[in-house]
Amino acid sequence: MLLEASGIVKQFGSLRAVDGACLAIDRGEVVGLIGPNGAGKSTFFNCLAGEVRPEAGRIIYKGADITALSPEAHARRGIARTWQVPAVFAEMPVRDNVMVGAFLRHHHAPAARRKAEEVIAFTGLAQQAGAPAGSLGTLGRKRLEIARALATEPELVLLDEALAGLNPTETAAAIELVRSIHAAGITLVIVEHVMAVILSLAQRAVVFHQGKVIAAGPPAAVIEDEAVIEAYLGARFRRRSA
Amino acid sequence: MKTRVPLVLLGLAALGLPFVLHEVYYQRVAALVVLAAISASAWNLVGGYAGQVSVGHAMFFGSGAYGALLAYTVLGWPPIAGAPFGIAAALLLAVVVGLPTFRLQGHYFSMATIAAAELIAIAVGNWKLVGGAAGLMGPAAPRSIADLSFRSPLPYYYIFLLVLTILLLITARIERSRLGFYLRAIRGGERAARSLGVPAVRTKLAALLVSAGFTALAGSLYAVMIGFVDPESGLGLLVSVQMVIIAALGGAGTLWGPLIGAATLIPLEETTNAFFGGSGTGATFVVYGAIIVLISRFLPGGIAELWQLVRSRRRLRAA
Amino acid sequence: MILVQLVADGLLLGAVYALLSSGLTLIWGMMNVVNFAHGDFVMLAMYIAFVAVTFLHVGPAVFVPLAALMLFGLGVGVYFALIRHVMRGPMLAQILSTFGLGILLRYMVFWVFSANFVSLPNRMAGGVLAIAGLRLQDSRLLAGLMALLLTVGLHLMLTRTAFGSRLLAVAEDRTAAMLVGIRPDAMQALAWGIGAACAGVAGALIALFFYISPLVGDSLVLIAFVTVCLGGFGSIPGALVAGLAIGVIESLSAWFIGAAWQDVVVFALFLLALWLRPQGLMGKA
């Protein structure tokens, strides 16, 4: 067991965004978090990343309680994330963006630079390495986010809609990238709207509804689940597959 | 290393400048340029690289200035011997003020730093033990060379130049190190930076400590040269604003920006004051204000942007 | 009794702060731009009032709208000539430009009117309303009333009108607003115009009971910045509440602790408040 979250509760004002959600992730898994807008999957995701501190529940990572730790402590322990709206450092060159991540494990600039170059090559950003991150397009920014996260040499990467807003060709390329990350032995949690992505990438899908996990299992099985279809997937999935 | 040549030339020009400017008044202006460049460069670490726009750096400057002159008035020491006290006080202030305010974002941080600095300025103005509103005076006449009281501005110029060089070397070092990358990452987006393992508060505090220390040293040097400090000239809002303006005008978050800003703004201030000051019309500040507006309008990234424009245009032509 | 008078004076002073802050917080909230020239906008309005009274012999019924109108024009002009361009730059460029603009305005007035203090004739300050031992100056009551009206008016404009929702849409997301057919430039220019017009109303009213000089903005505006920040940037009701609170705190601390320390009390409480609520009293998190 790499990570185990149990009984997570997070309240925003009168809205209970996450209401006792549980999730366990094994080393080497690719887990997809799905659910309609407002189902609480993003808040849950942010709890896993340390960005949001839950009011109740525990998150155990590699045997240690990380529930109350800061985002930077999560990064140090090997949990990296990307952002739904890309949060690249626009004024810095692509290479320097990645170096910020690389500095986590390599304290000296030359080593960090070597690590960054390696990750940049792996993510296919070599062409743009010297350009300011602000000049990148959507795909470039998403790649850069992933590259930055990988540069921290994580064991677990949390991808927040890393593929949203891409066209079909770009999506295919991005799926390839995620596959190769998984192939490199990194555990992945993906929040995604696009079901095709979950179907082709995830080994297990976890469905959120009203702050709770209502179903979990192989994606193909989950989407057949009557409860899931009724609660949420029905209309949307039919429209997408049509 | 092709960048070494201009650096050496710049260094030589700085060392030789007084031989070109052989009139003492220009030498004084040169010394004031270097002094302003020190405090603006120090501010730049926090305000420029880390993007935390402090408008309260006068509290550190004032610590240094008061430290120096208190050492003289209370202990009878040469003022410069009080610099370590001033720096120590500034470091303490940096921790006390920095830790709670660093959790504020953007303009809230700026306003909080203004309030903290004003609070200190008023308190010092009402506090007789540190001179109160009347301020503190340096030695009326030099007792020994250690008082650093010179008729010529040249010794000050070279002392300031030495400090500035050290600060620029440290800044250049930081710029290329992990700390420098982390500072720029925080400017680029604090949440994203933290998710990459950047310890935001500790990083900002580290930058603030270096910044506060050098700002205090600039304050001590100011007090030694001017021989007087009062709450307004040492701790006033304009002292902070001057640092912000100089760094922003030259190019915040760049190594040379504050220096360019100081080399532009201080001679501009002195020239307009020399030309128009006596007229009593306020033309000094009409010109001064107009130039600041024009630069911000056409070069929002500071004068350093001009250099980048030239460079990119040249690259275009080469391509 | 003294206490009641102190609180009343504090509330009237607080209303002045709220009045000064209304335009500032609008611009701040709509565009995330700090207008460091705001105090000088107020100063300009005071001189407009002075010139109108001295040369045209008119009363507040004329010079308050006049100042609002002229400042509106100035605000729109400043937006197109300056702010539109610096907004694309970093936050520092905005500080630099409005700070420079403030100096420029201040010393242009200085050039024309000299540094001397002037004042509207004392009769313009109106009488004194004496009720139950309380003594309140008519012109200050008028300023307080206008502060309330402006606050309510601006708040309603932002929350209840189509124009307000367009303004907020631009503030939220410029590109998205453009996609639904809103012209951000026109909206933001109007925001600047309205913000400056608020400074115009504030200046013209304050001129009734305050002195006028080219540097008068300095003594008024720092607390206005604190007010806006304490209220939460962009929160118009917040500025009113914060202004009134600061006014009462100043008045009471001047009495109980000493006027020399009243600003220390205000700044200290302000820092404490920010520490507890980093987004201001009524700001959005």
Place this chain on the structure above:
Amino acid sequence: MTLSRRTVLVAPALALPAILRVSAAHAAAAVRIGAIFPLTGAMASAGDAIRSGVELLVDLINTANPNLAPIPLMATAGLPRLGGAKVEIVFADGQNSPAVAQSDALRLITQQHVVALTGAYQSGNTLTASAVSERYGIPFVNGESVATNLTTRGYKWFFRTTPIGPDIAKLYLDFLASVQKSGMKTSKIALVHDTSEYGVSVADTIKKAAAERKTPVALDVAYTNGTSDVSAQVLKLKQAAPDAAIFISYTSDAILFMKTMHVQNYKPPILIGDDSGFSDPSFITTVGSLAQGVLDRSAFVPGKPGSNAAKINALYKKKTGRELDDTTARSMTGLLVLCDAINRAGSTKPDAIRAALGATDLMPAQLFIGYKGIKFNAQGQNILASALMVQLDGTEYQAVWPSDQASAKLVLPFKGWT
């Protein structure tokens, strides 16, 4: 590339001397004196008034004005002992900054080659500017800064003509004692002052002197200069109901106090303003109608028609449209003493001017200000400096105490507004 980087950095600094040299045009044979005053910033209103006064005085020195004959240098054109050389004033703006005032002093001495300096209004500015003149051995005559430590620095080249703190405290306490003798109670004194160097230092000397006379100050109200409201301060006065209130305030606050006292309908029986804010002509034009009968410490009163002071005041009024205020008159007196010394020295050599300054001995009749004369002690302080109490009647201050110098009768209690 190397060229452009260097140019960007160094060009502004190199261009400076070329720009500045243009301004250093020399006028032949004139005696140049540097005058540093705050011509911009928060103190500019005072600096502006002084500037006009200095210009007037220099005009009078440079032309023959026999009708002002008792005043030195008036009857002749220019400085007679220097072959009628004209006096030329080079103004500099000290702003509100001791560092700027110091730069000004250096620039005036080394670039404009002034033979002496005067100024610089704020005590801090005077302190730093005179430190430069001391290092360069150039005489510096100050006519208006009151900080005591200016003349305790052991400086050889610094002279001051104005009365300072202890003189002022003595004046007030003597005045109040004499009023008490006439039957009005004056034992309960309130001090209202700002927390500037000026406000605090004058308040402290008064407090000390009052304590020594066993009539300690009953109420001490300190506030910050440039405040936006003084209601609480006025309420404090109103509640304490002192016999006499002494205000040590700059112009903006003085105006605000009068307006607020009017609103609160509070009039202390004796209201004394300590010069500065209350002497500013702006004070009279803005709130004069609310301050009828306010007493002011002043060394200058226009006095009876035909007196030196009345004539100078008339000339000033003709030039500026305003009454000559005390601070300006004190600054003018400092400059007059300096010009007189240069003339007596018969030379522009610093040592000669300094010797002549040291030997200064002017009689009251030679002045247009109410000093008992001008005579410097070893520290450079004028030991004959003094002031009187004046009272506002209409738009003019009249001398009311001491009675031998009075031009009008003291009217008490304070009338304020009608």
